[in-house]
Amino acid sequence: MEVRVMSRSAIRITAILAAALITLTACASNTGTAPTPSGSAASVATIVQPTRPVEFVISTAVGGGSDLYARKWAAIIDQLKLSPQSVNPLNKEGASGAVAFTYVYDHKGDMHYIMVTLNSFFTTIITSKPPLPYKATDFTPIANLALDPFFLWVNEDSKWQNAQDFIKAAQEKSIVVTGTGVHQEDEVLFKRIEALAKTKPFTYVMSASGATVASALAGHAGAGAASAGVEATVNNPSEGSPFLRIGTGTRKCPPECLRPLCAFTPESPKSGTFAGLATCKSQGLAIDDYYIMRAVMGPPGLTQGQQAFWIDVFKQVFDSKDWKDYMDQFALEPSFKSGLEFRQFILQYQQLHQDIAAKNGWV
Template sequence: MFKKLALAALAIGLISAPAAAQDYPTRPISYILHVSPGGATDIMARKIALGLEKSLGTPVPVENKAGGRGAAQLADINKSAPDGYTIGSVTSTHIGAFNQTLKQYNVDSFDWIARLVNEPYLLVVNKDSKLNSMKDLVEVANDKPGSVVMAGFVRGSGGHFAWEIMAQSANLESSKVRWIPYDSVGDAVTATVGGHAEVAIAYVDLVKNQVEAGNLRVIAVMADERVPQFPDAQTFKEQGYDADTSWQQMRGIIGPKGMPKDVKNKLAEAVKAVLETPELQTYMKESSLTPAFQGPAEFTEFAHQQDTITKEWMTRLSMH
């Protein structure tokens, strides 16, 4: 009798488990960001959240937990149940932080759900700046070290490594430019518009409005070709610098470690569907974002590759 009851219970469990996965989600999914409101990552995340609400049929509230290079955000994600009801933004900057200020985490501390896009880095200057090209920046930095102030995300971020790559391509000692770190790229751009910095390293969608308004000018783009939004802005290659254009900012979604595989796959498929909607396709095109969707397995492998490259740069810059 006991054996029959046990078998019956097992059978019920086997039947109900897939059903529970199929029912996901049954309540709101919290989407936690590591940046301040208004930045490039924030803007896209909110568009993704709206799309997920429609496709999954549940609210996806976005929470901004900026500061500490993702410390508060990652702590929240890390302590959350790995049930698919907490997800978070992730960029190349996180991987830098794992190797520097947030060594309590590593790539394997989280589940990598979906990569969204890649985007090229560019340099913009305040409207009153006399810098019109990377060549001008290099000349002034060499002539008067420290006189050029550059705003960006924190040291060890994807943008910081991009600047190091740019400087290396120009045979410029990067320390000759004074790097000022901000809590987000959006804050760095705002500081540059306000004249607190002369140069900022950012992305197309974050500077487009300010460039069109005449508050900023693009002086160099780290891409193989000019971006359509700024047809007059030359690439580094056009200016004679062989900067590695494969290093671009990545945006993706992570979750707590140990999420059920079927839940991760359902989330990833929903994200993929949102990225394929006309609204997101138009947004990505206007922002010069490169569609780069990857599901959990591919994204996890990519994260490990990025981690290897990051470690190499941090060793080169003595940042460990």
């Protein structure tokens, strides 16, 4: 059975809730710290600033999407001097993200620990055995900065030229694919392809990060055992981009290059590195509504003033030309959410992935 994924329009809340957010933040406690910059998202609240260097925790290995975005955001924060203290990316990969989640969770009430999150923030917590001692909603929501699409990728030397070629082959044999972690967003999407296109079950191989996934498909020696026989991935654009022959590609081709067959998006990218890439839907694989959230969470128990500081910082990151250019280059959908709107988004994404896990027998 096909897994139905909630459309993005269903997770938008009304202007009434946004107005309620302003009312709530205006009532934040007075902590005696400086106000936020005029016109910013949190300008109605009194903020609390960090007093020592901040750890920006990343749940995947170096080179994956979460790692790329956390380092990009940290660089913008430093360049624009948005924080009085340094914001330092820190990779804590392991257990499909649980190592990082637990590390941040254990620093309750401390604004000096924040975390970049993606859909595995839900899937790992939902499917972990034994269960983890927390839920996604226990953490302090800060902001979502983008929705990251998936592309269907093959090695440049693959005989498959479009999604139809891939589907036909997958209906005849079990294709070896790889993705980040177990029961995470890559495996979710491959399960959905199986159900929709009635393919043979994919042989799914776990990798440590999006970079390792792309390396495995390229046949790069650094990918280790995961590279053996891998024929396709669903990397995000930024993860596959270093393996392109053109554009941002830095690899020698062949054999270490990739080629995107199509984008799991409603429309083809209109600009940037992937402008004009066909949609998978146009090639007979009608999936265009599942994205990775690229968001920031804090540990449980942050005060309104601490939360307001980080909301303001990441709203300014989102508004920066540097980030807007980056989103355009790598086909990300701009999507800033904070406050009540982001809480609503988290609740709906949590339920979405609870349903996905149940349908796939992961819980």
